Amino acid sequence: MTSLGHPQLSGLARNQAAPEDVLVRLAAHPAGRHGLAMRRGQLADAVVEALLTHGGGDAATMLRRDRISSGMRRRIAEHPDPAIRDAHADSVRHSVDREVEVGIADLEEVYGRPRTALAGARDPKLRAAIAQAWRDRPMSVQAVLLADPDPRVRAAATVRPQPGVPPVWTDRCLADPAVRANVAFYVPLTVDQFAELMRTEDEEIREAVAGNPHLSADMVAQLVDMDDPNVRVAVAQSRHVDAETRDRLYALVEAECEAGSTGARVALNWTFIEPSWLREEPLDERMTYLDCRQPVFRRVLACCRDLPEEAWRRLDDDPDIKVRRTAARRPDTPPEVLERLVRAHGDEFHIRPPLVEHPNFPRHALRTFVTERDPHVRYIALQDPELPVTALHQLAAAPESFLRRGVARHPQATDALLSQLLADPVPDVADDAAANSVLRPGRMYRILSEADV
Known part of the structure; x- marks a missing residue:
C-alpha cells in the first residue's frame, strides 16, 4: 500500500531496480519500511539488518521465510531482543487466537509439531486453524x-x-x-434428512438446502413456493425447474429488487451460486439455453468449449457483457471479436489473464486505443510496452488518476514524465512512479536526500 505522507519513499522501496544501499537507507524511514513490506522477492541480508535495527519487532513480523535468507532466519531466531526473536511466532499465535486463517507451514513452524499432531492440539482455536489451513487432509483426520x-x-x-x-x-x-448450515449446502440428502431440515424453519438452513446441487425433483418442488429471494434464485437455477417456473421465480425477485429490497438485490447480483450442472449436460440440451432469459445460464454455457460455431456467434453478440467476456475466453476466439469487445467495454484486469493477453488479441492495435473516448478503454493502450512517448504524455495529462498511474508504471516512461508523476497530487501515482524500474539511480538518491533519509 502507498504511504500517503511519503509516497515517493514507499514506491521507491518497491522498485525492483533500486540498489541495495537505497533500500538500506529506506529501512530507516517508516514509509520506506511500509514499501519494503510490499516489495516482491527476497530481501538482501543488509536490508533485513537495517529493517531490524530501525523497525524492531514490527519489521520482523513482515519477514516471512520466503523473503529472507536461511542465515538471516537463524540470526532472527537467535536475536537477543525477544521482540524481534519472537515477532513472527507472536504474529501467528495472535492470528490463531483471533481466528484469522494462517498457512499450514507457518502453523507447523511456530508450534513445532507436524500438522497431524496439531490436529489434536489442546487449544481448540489451534485445532480450528488446522482445519482451516490443511485443506487436503485425509478423511481419517477429517x-x-x-x-x-x-x-x-x-x-x-x-x-x-x-x-x-x-x-x-x-x-x-x-x-x-x-x-x-455448512453441511446442508453440499451433502446428498435423503428424503428424511431434507424433511428434518425444512422443519427447522431456519432461514440460513433453507438457503443452504436450496443451493444444494444434489436435491431431487421432489425436494425442489417443496421449495418453489418459499418467498425468500435467495431460495427463489437457487431454486430457479435447479436442473429440475422448467423454463416457465424459472422465469416466474426470477420475475418475483426482480420485482422485489425494483421495490427496494436489499435481500432481493443481493440474491440477484451477489450470489456465487450458478447452474454448474449445465456443463455436464448433452450438447443438444445445453444448446436449448442459448435463448434462456437469465444471463447466468448463458454464462455457464459460454464456459463450455465444444459448442458449434453458430452458438459462439450468438454468445459473442449476447446482450449481457459478462456472457460476451466469458465466451471470449475460449482458445480460438477470433481477433476481431476480442478487439471489438475490449474497444467497446475495456478489460477486467482483476481477472487473470485479461482479454488483451489472449493469444489471438491483435496486439498491434493496442496503441489505437489512445484516442478512445472512454478513459477505461484508453487505459488499454498502456498494455503496449512500446507505446510512443507522445501517447504517454497524452495519457499522463488525463484527469483520471488511474490513467496517470498506468503511465507511471509504463516501461517507456521518460525522465520528464516520471518527474511530473512523482509530483502528482494523488499519492498512488507518485508511489507508482517511484516504483518504476526505469527510474534512474540519480533520481532515486535525490528522492532520499529531499526526504532527509
Whole structure:
C-alpha cells in the first residue's frame, strides 16, 4: 500500500531496480519500511539488518521465510531482543487466537509439531486453524475434526465441501447446530434428512438446502413456493425447474429488487451460486439455453468449449457483457471479436489473464486505443510496452488518476514524465512512479536526500 505522507519513499522501496544501499537507507524511514513490506522477492541480508535495527519487532513480523535468507532466519531466531526473536511466532499465535486463517507451514513452524499432531492440539482455536489451513487432509483426520468437542473446530472442518463428510457422519452433522448450515449446502440428502431440515424453519438452513446441487425433483418442488429471494434464485437455477417456473421465480425477485429490497438485490447480483450442472449436460440440451432469459445460464454455457460455431456467434453478440467476456475466453476466439469487445467495454484486469493477453488479441492495435473516448478503454493502450512517448504524455495529462498511474508504471516512461508523476497530487501515482524500474539511480538518491533519509 502507498504511504500517503511519503509516497515517493514507499514506491521507491518497491522498485525492483533500486540498489541495495537505497533500500538500506529506506529501512530507516517508516514509509520506506511500509514499501519494503510490499516489495516482491527476497530481501538482501543488509536490508533485513537495517529493517531490524530501525523497525524492531514490527519489521520482523513482515519477514516471512520466503523473503529472507536461511542465515538471516537463524540470526532472527537467535536475536537477543525477544521482540524481534519472537515477532513472527507472536504474529501467528495472535492470528490463531483471533481466528484469522494462517498457512499450514507457518502453523507447523511456530508450534513445532507436524500438522497431524496439531490436529489434536489442546487449544481448540489451534485445532480450528488446522482445519482451516490443511485443506487436503485425509478423511481419517477429517473424522477426528468432525468429532471435536468444540463447535468452532467442527465448523471450520465443514465450511468447505472438501474433504467432505463421510456418509456415516451425515446424520450427526445435520443434527449439529454448529455445522448444519455448512453441511446442508453440499451433502446428498435423503428424503428424511431434507424433511428434518425444512422443519427447522431456519432461514440460513433453507438457503443452504436450496443451493444444494444434489436435491431431487421432489425436494425442489417443496421449495418453489418459499418467498425468500435467495431460495427463489437457487431454486430457479435447479436442473429440475422448467423454463416457465424459472422465469416466474426470477420475475418475483426482480420485482422485489425494483421495490427496494436489499435481500432481493443481493440474491440477484451477489450470489456465487450458478447452474454448474449445465456443463455436464448433452450438447443438444445445453444448446436449448442459448435463448434462456437469465444471463447466468448463458454464462455457464459460454464456459463450455465444444459448442458449434453458430452458438459462439450468438454468445459473442449476447446482450449481457459478462456472457460476451466469458465466451471470449475460449482458445480460438477470433481477433476481431476480442478487439471489438475490449474497444467497446475495456478489460477486467482483476481477472487473470485479461482479454488483451489472449493469444489471438491483435496486439498491434493496442496503441489505437489512445484516442478512445472512454478513459477505461484508453487505459488499454498502456498494455503496449512500446507505446510512443507522445501517447504517454497524452495519457499522463488525463484527469483520471488511474490513467496517470498506468503511465507511471509504463516501461517507456521518460525522465520528464516520471518527474511530473512523482509530483502528482494523488499519492498512488507518485508511489507508482517511484516504483518504476526505469527510474534512474540519480533520481532515486535525490528522492532520499529531499526526504532527509
